[in-house]
Amino acid sequence: xxxxxxxxxxxxxxxxxxxxxxxxxxxxxxxxxxxxxxxxxxxxxxxxxxxxxxxxxxxxxxxxxxxxxxxxxxxxxxxxxxxxxxxxxxxxxxxxxxxxxxxxxxxxxxxxxxxxxxxxxxxxxxx
Amino acid sequence: xxxxxxxxxxxxxxxxxxxxxxxxxxxxxxxxxxxxxxxxxxxxxxxxxxxxxxxxxxxxxxxxxxxxxxxxxxxxxxxxxxxxxxxxxxxxxxxxxxxxxxxxxxxxxxxxxxxxxxxxxxxxxxxxxxxxxxxxxxxxxxxxxxxxxxxxxxxxxxxxxxxxxxxxxxxxxxxxxxxxxxxxxxxxxxxxxxxxxxxxxxxxxxxxxxxxxxxxxxxxxxxxxxxxxxxxxxxxxxxxxxxxxxxxxxxxxxxxxxxxxxxxx
Numbered sequence: 001x002x003x004x005x006x007x008x009x010x011x012x013x014x015x016x017x018x019x020x021x022x023x024x025x026x027x028x029x030x031x032x033x034x035x036x037x038x039x040x041x042x043x044x045x046x047x048x049x050x051x052x053x054x055x056x057x058x059x060x061x062x063x064x065x066x067x068x069x070x071x072x073x074x075x076x077x078x079x080x081x082x083x084x085x086x087x088x089x090x091x092x093x094x095x096x097x098x099x100x101x102x103x104x105x106x107x108x109x110x111x112x113x114x115x116x117x118x119x120x121x122x123x124x125x126x127x
Numbered sequence: 128x129x130x131x132x133x134x135x136x137x138x139x140x141x142x143x144x145x146x147x148x149x150x151x152x153x154x155x156x157x158x159x160x161x162x163x164x165x166x167x168x169x170x171x172x173x174x175x176x177x178x179x180x181x182x183x184x185x186x187x188x189x190x191x192x193x194x195x196x197x198x199x200x201x202x203x204x205x206x207x208x209x210x211x212x213x214x215x216x217x218x219x220x221x222x223x224x225x226x227x228x229x230x231x232x233x234x235x236x237x238x239x240x241x242x243x244x245x246x247x248x249x250x251x252x253x254x255x256x257x258x259x260x261x262x263x264x265x266x267x268x269x270x271x272x273x274x275x276x277x278x279x280x281x282x283x284x285x286x287x288x289x290x291x292x293x294x295x296x297x298x299x300x301x302x303x304x305x306x307x308x309x310x311x312x313x314x315x316x317x318x319x320x321x322x323x324x325x326x327x328x329x330x331x332x333x334x335x336x337x338x339x340x341x342x343x344x345x346x347x348x349x350x351x352x353x354x355x356x357x358x359x360x361x362x363x364x365x366x367x368x369x370x371x372x373x374x375x376x377x378x379x380x381x382x383x384x385x386x387x388x389x390x391x392x
Contacts, residue, residue, distance in 0.1 A: 008379060009158050012220075053167065059273045064167040066266065067174060 035061035036086060037069050038079040047079050058082065133210055133367075137309035137316065139194040140212070141325070144307065144365060145241060146186035147213035150203055151373070152234060153179030154380050158221050168224075171270055175231070178263045185256055200392065204384040208374050212307075214364040216299040218373040225292035228278070232271035233300035237335050239264045244331070247324035248317075272342070279346040290348070293355065301360030304332035308366070 002014045032054040038047035050069045055061035061080040070078060100106075134140050156176035163169025187199035196202050216234060221227045242264055245257035278285040306328050317325045340350050350356070363369065 007161075009162065013162070055167075057273075057277055060277060063171065063270050063273050067167055067170045071174070 032056050034083045035065070035080045036083055037061075037065040038081070039069050039075060040077040040079075041074050043076045045076075047077065052083065053080070133212070134190065134194050134196060135309075136194055137313035139190055139196075140307065140309045141313055142186045142190055143196075144212045144214075145238075146183040146190065146202075147211050148217050148234075148303070149179045149186070149238075150183035151211070151213040151376065152217040153177070153181075153183065154376060155217060155219075155221055156227070156231070159227065164224050172227070172231075175267050175270065178267070182260050182263075185260065189252065189256070200384070201388075204381045205388060208369055208377060209367040211369065211373065211377070212365055212367065213369075213373070214299070214303045214305070215361050215370050216296070216303055216364075218364075218370060218376055219299060220372055222295075223288070223292075225278070225288040226295060228271065228274050229289060229292040229296045230300070231267070232275050233296055233339065234303070235264055235267040235271055236339060237300070237303045237331075239268050240331055240335055240338075244324055244326065249324075275342070276346050279343075279348065290353070293343075293348075293353070294358075297355045298358045298361045301332065301358065302362050302364060304328040304335070305360065305362045305365040 001017060003010060003017055005011055034052045034054050035058070036052055037050050039050045040047045053061050053064040053068055055064050058080060061082075062078065065078050065080050134143060153176045156172050156179065159169060159172040160176070161169065163172055183203065184199055187196070187202045190196040190202065191198050197205070216230060219226075219230070239261070242257045242261045246254055246261060248254050248257070275289065278289045280286075310327060313325050314327045317323055336356075340355070343353075344350050
């Protein structure tokens, strides 16, 4: 029995109902690699990672990225990068960063020059 | 339905071709919404369809304001079949995805050419409009190109399906460049005022064909053996003669409109 629908397009397909118990058929090659998408709002700004698309090639990934991530608002440029080309750190190595938050001497707020900047600002505003 | 008379001004009639082609193409492409082979393509065809209907609106608006045609809704949805100037290419059913993609590629390449040419016009409003719409069509042709290349380089099956779709689409696509009443007037008009933006259908077809064949050759299609160059165009649309597919399309497209033709949307 073809599917009957209120949508004339669906009726034109004359598609048969798929029995619910039928498991999905997985065909090799049907699963495309993923690509990371980077979006730039305006020229000169940085490209930011916005998500991924699955695609059979870089070019098609770009077409899909345009649809997925540049549909609304401003866009000046897009990058797509095959996820497999990204060198990722191992989460097991996360411990190398464990002590970083406590190194306050690397925090720009701790720089002595801040006093000088404040003093300079005060002088400027008194002029 | 109330027959609206066709515009006699050559430029108006040319703009009406563009608008009708975009409206009907947009409607056909929107038929993929919800049925596309993969989600992103579903979205891509839907966005392109939205663009196309939007382009038709922009032209209907100008036709309404300058050339006295009825308002865009009435012009789009309340004309009998024999007053529609769209080509046979755009009214054909969506077929399979190969057919729809090849049609999309042939069609948007032609639109790109027409917008390039129209953007040379001195009229500031039309120049600005063509320049604005050109950007959207650039994406349409990029999308179409990418898939054509990919599927012509894909498996044996994808290649054969694309090639057979090409043979089906080609004569219809040639029909986009059918000569029309007023064509020589428009050519003379733009020629004598030194704008020269409209080269006539024959020249546009030559440019379109050269670009299309060049791309195909770069994708490994044996253009000579394909027989495309010996095909005859399918004509009629620009004179208001249509295939069996336009009437049911108009019926479906205008079903909601006809419930209340005077409704404000």
